[in-house]
Amino acid sequence: MRFTRTSKALGIAAIVALAVTGCGGSGGGGGQAGADPNKVITAYSNEPQNPLLPANTNEVYGGRVVELLFEGLRAYGPDGKPVNALAESIETADSQNWTIKVKSGAKFTNGEAITAKTFVDSWNFAALSTNLQNNGFFFESIEGYADVSAVKETKGADGKTTSTPAPKAQTMSGLVAKDDSTLTVKLSQPEADWSLRLGYSAFYPLPSEALKDPKKFGENPVGNGPYKMAKETGAWVHDQSISLVKNPDYNGPRTPKNGGVTFKFYTDPGPAYTDLQGDNLDVTDVVPPNALKTYTTDFPDRNATKPSANNSTLNIPGYNPNFQGEAGKLRRQALSYAINREEITKVIYNGTRTPAKDFTAPVLDGYTDSIPGNEVLAFDPAKAKDLWAQAEKIKPYDNSKPLQIASNTDGGNKEWIEAVANGFKNNLGINAEIQPFAKFAEVLNLRKAQNLPGLTRAGWQGDYPSLYNFLGPVWATGASSNYEKYTNPEFDKLLKEGLAAKTPEEANAKFNKAQEILFQDLPGLPLWYRATPIVWSNNVVKAETGWNGGILYYNIEAK
Known part of the structure; x- marks a missing residue:
């Protein structure tokens, strides 16, 4: 991890102290004997709420897919501590004005380069109220956010409030790409822990095609993360599954230990549990209530809870x-x-x-x-x-x-x-x-x-x-x-x-x-x-959850 700062130790102390405590878990490391790095695993999930745009995905089923397809300036280790991903460095002297150096050579899987301007365009797109992105609020700290996110609210006779986009500007004044590798961010007030957020999906970069046609892009997104959609079309079969495969060009902190992840959609955890017992599903983070007393004996040496x-x-x-x-x-x-x-x-x-x-x-x-x-x-x-x-x-x-x-x-x-x-x-x-x-x-x-x-x-x-x-x-x-x-x-x-x-x-x-x-x-x-209790099939060497209870899909080794 490289986190540089030109002021005194306050920023580093804030980041360290705000990191989650009490959550163990291992990171990467070498594969175990008998593991197949090219085998695709199957995982429990459900139909995402919206098309798969990072700034519009704020529920777990869509989020688990987006987090594997994209990578931002930072990523979070299994213990919750941030590590730099696309950021070469993140610096500030006063906790209000930040300078971020973006690593050179990063690309989306369609070959488009990821530059400082990519982040400026992506973040402005997310924050602009007319784009109706659920996660726009995460940019609230940046100077100029209030102008781009402005809405007009009216209350109906039934007491319900209706919000209509009414932006006063199209871009946040505090966000500037100085050159291809330099991004400056001015916050509306000093915030010592602001950079801690930069691993969250709302801050992921988007290719230009996403900004031109967000709805179409969201059905078949192109990212830069450890995985990519399994094929150009048809990887997302609505109400059935989403199939991802390993991104061979990925070079970040979340290197996949398997060949891909297929999320199978269930509307009841019972059948999923039965599929796991028959090795027809590889991992789940939803154990039916009637199995919470038996899952450790149903899956001896193939369960984990923390x-x-x-x-x-x-x-x-x-x-x-x-x-x-x-x-x-x-x-x-x-x-x-x-x-x-x-x-x-x-x-x-x-x-x-x-x-x-x-x-x-x-x-x-x-x-x-x-x-x-x-x-x-x-x-x-x-x-x-x-x-x-x-x-x-x-x-x-x-x-x-x-x-x-x-x-x-x-x-x-x-x-x-x-x-x-x-x-x-x-x-x-x-x-x-x-x-x-x-x-x-x-x-x-x-x-x-x-x-x-x-x-x-x-x-x-x-x-x-x-x-x-x-x-x-x-x-x-x-x-x-x-x-x-x-x-x-x-x-x-x-x-x-x-x-x-x-x-x-x-x-x-x-x-x-x-x-x-x-x-x-x-x-x-x-x-x-x-x-969060998780269980896995005989097809898996081991699975684990991270600091927030989410399964570390990239870290699953398959037999």
């Missing part, structure tokens, strides 16, 4: 009349007290989940289980009933139909949602039920359109190892994954102050202070942290 930067929440749309105003605030608290997180994580998840104490994850630097207000995460039926009764005195609950909880069924969510629904019925006297969807993408589309009739399951897998990454993109006003449109100026202010902090300790203190606001408002209910 804590990761991963969490689950139950989100409450602010546009739902039952949860608005003072009565709504009391009901949010009542719902939280009515959930027996301890029992669900033990009985349904067999200890592969642990009850949440905050909105982030314990493996991150700065995590604390003592955020003021987090007592609302305790199971207290009496407290839940009392709060619900108080809300009823203010405004009666509309119990004309069951409270629906939207969820995809492919991820093994049915069992825990039924347990939560029973808790609501037994402790609050309201009927609740799952609103099932075969694809995770369908749930996201419903959330994005603000058409949820009730609640929704949600969660976050870290993009880069920082408390902020679990707060800003999810809960900040206008953030890319803030589908339920939560907004609180004080929360936003604390996040901004945290980003501008001079030390990691000061930054984390601000981020945790911001969490106090979340516990007051409860736009979502933290449920549990996830330790």
